[in-house]
Amino acid sequence: MPSTLTLETFDPLDPTRRHLALAHLAVREAAGRADHGDRFRRYSLDELRADARPARQDRSEYVTALVPDGAGGARVVGTAVHVFPLLDNRNQTFADVWVLPTHRRRGIGSALIEHLVTRTRTGGRSLITLESLRLLDRPDEASAFVARHGFRAALTDHRSDLDLPDDPAEKEPAVRTLLAPLDAEVAAADPASDHDLVTYLDEIPERWLAGRAVLEGRMSTDAPLGDLELEPEHWDGERLLESLARLRDAGRRLVETIAVQRSSGQVVGFTMLVVHPDHDGIAQQWNTLVLPEHRGRRLGMWIKAANLRALLAHHPGVRQIRTYNAEVNEPMLRVNRAMGFRAVAELTEWQRRLTPTP
Ligand SMILES: CC(C)(COP(=O)(O)OP(=O)(O)OC[C@H]1O[C@@H](n2cnc3c(N)ncnc32)[C@H](O)[C@@H]1OP(=O)(O)O)[C@@H](O)C(=O)NCCC(=O)NCCS
Structure with missing residues (x-):
């Protein structure tokens, strides 16, 4: 030092x-x-x-x-x-x-x-995890630094951005054009025949809390982890409420859409977008998940398209949306590419296992 x-x-x-x-x-x-x-x-x-x-x-x-x-x-x-x-x-x-x-x-x-x-x-x-973010057109400063300190790359994510027109009058038609192919794919798979969508802002209605918490826990096991050493997370309603309280304290605003299976009332998919007044119109895509047994019905596309529309209806100043996906997560990347997201950066997660001090 x-x-x-x-x-x-x-x-x-x-x-x-x-x-x-x-x-x-x-x-x-x-x-x-x-x-x-x-x-x-x-x-x-x-x-x-x-x-x-x-x-x-x-x-x-x-x-x-x-x-x-x-x-x-x-x-x-x-x-x-x-x-x-x-x-x-x-x-x-x-x-x-x-x-x-x-x-x-x-x-x-x-x-x-x-x-x-x-x-x-x-x-x-005994383990430390670090992240580094590099724009694809800029030099990589972090890799040599963390490698020098004994970290190994465990997972690489792409960050993809969707740029929307600044002019509010152009936004709605631009989104309609972007989402038209998705709407057609969703219509063909017809998830609406046995599922409903529910969109809410900032707070999760009590009725959906427990089911939604189960899906939050599944994020830690179902999203690709590469070589990251991470334990499965257990989420219940109380933990979810606490994390939403932190979100609100931070001044962040939530727009979330869930898919509910009509016959069972089970929450089978969710997607969250987060905005903040100090973020200059940049919204962030947080978690998205559809339970494995409900995949293949275009539920992912359906909830993401609905949530994007809800975001722009409630936060019309949004001009860009950012999302992170593991580079091996082809199903999610496919949905995002179809929505017009383009890869701009690479986020690497690094881990170092510490040997006990002698
Ligand atoms: C990564 C970062 C924290 C390094 O900080 P720093 O104070 O410059 O690091 P150090 O001076 O301690 O560098 C230690 C060694 O790491 C390596 N290193 C650091 N930056 C490097 C670079 N740009 N290119 C090549 N090697 C580099 C070198 O081996 C260096 O030793 P040397 O200068 O004697 O050759 C800094 O570049 C930064 O803030 N980047 C943006 C934020 C970020 O990416 N943080 C996440 C890190 S995982």
Whole structure:
């Protein structure tokens, strides 16, 4: 670790540490703008505070890397988030690291990684997972860095974006054109003969909560994991409500569509889109899943097309939607390509197994 570098942990919920919370966001923003240009999406103070609030399912630690600013003070030049899952995957931690573009290749990222490794060990855990995101037309900075620190690539996801016209008058016709082929495919498979769609905003109606929670758990087992070591997650209604409360605290807005089998009343598929007022019209696709025994009826296309329409009806300012899919998840990629999504970035998940300290 460079001799002038210090690391300082902070709690984003502590008002006396507000300057560090703001510096943390500023480093993330500077790194994001440098690496992703106009495809950068802001992460807001509301989101940081909501994500930092301890919950039943996880708790997070935050650390900043500081160097002397030349005027007797210190400047934050790097930062990391370190998540400790509490309900499942208690053998591991998840982390993100950012260093200001002006201060790279000086050992700051390495000092942060060493801190994360130590904290993982002292927390009694033996595996760390990191993510890196690279636009397809930009150089890859993270791979050499994480490989140097003993991480191996465990899963690669594509990020695909769907750009919509800015002009509200053009949006509706553009979406109608985009969705016409999907509508035709869905009509031919006729899932509406034995399923209903339900769309809701921000909160999951009580009636669907338990069934919807089962599907959330299935995300951890049914989506392709590649070589990622991850435990199955158990979700119940209470856990789902807690994660939706965090979503709301963060200022995020949810648009969700589920498919319900008419004969049994069972929730058999769901898809979620999330927007935030500080995200400059960029919406994010979160989880989508159709239970295996209900696949092949174009339920996935049906719920995604309906949810996109609902998103634009309730949040007409949305101008771009982003989605992440494992590169091996051909069925999901096919639906997304059919909707007009185009691959723009690659997200790699890296893991390092820690040997016990001698
Ligand atoms: C990845 C990142 C955190 C590295 O931070 P950093 O402070 O520059 O890293 P270090 O100076 O500690 O680099 C340690 C070693 O990693 C390797 N490395 C780091 N960046 C590299 C690059 N751009 N190209 C090739 N090797 C690189 C080198 O071996 C380097 O040692 P060296 O400089 O003596 O050759 C930084 O580039 C960053 O913030 N990127 C954007 C956010 C991100 O991708 N975070 C996720 C990381 S998984």
